[in-house]
Amino acid sequence: MTIIWTIFIGFVIGLIARAVLPGRDPAGFIITTVVGISGALIGSLIGRALGFYSEGQPASFVMSVVGAVALLAGYRYMVPATSVGKP
8 A cells, every 4th residue: 555655655746846837748647656766765765865854764845846746847848848749
């Protein structure tokens, strides 16, 4: 059940990150979920570096969204949006 919960929360965080940073994305459900889960990990690392969390503490919801937005911005920089439906 923990894996399903992690995937669900990652998807929600990914959706929030996409709402904060709107635009055309070639990203679907899987990329959105990966961005959310990875954003939580990045938010945790940022929080530890700034002294907000100690070792073993998970990131808060806000830091997870911050990490996901940073990751999504990097993803958009690396993978440009393509024109869907045009040859």
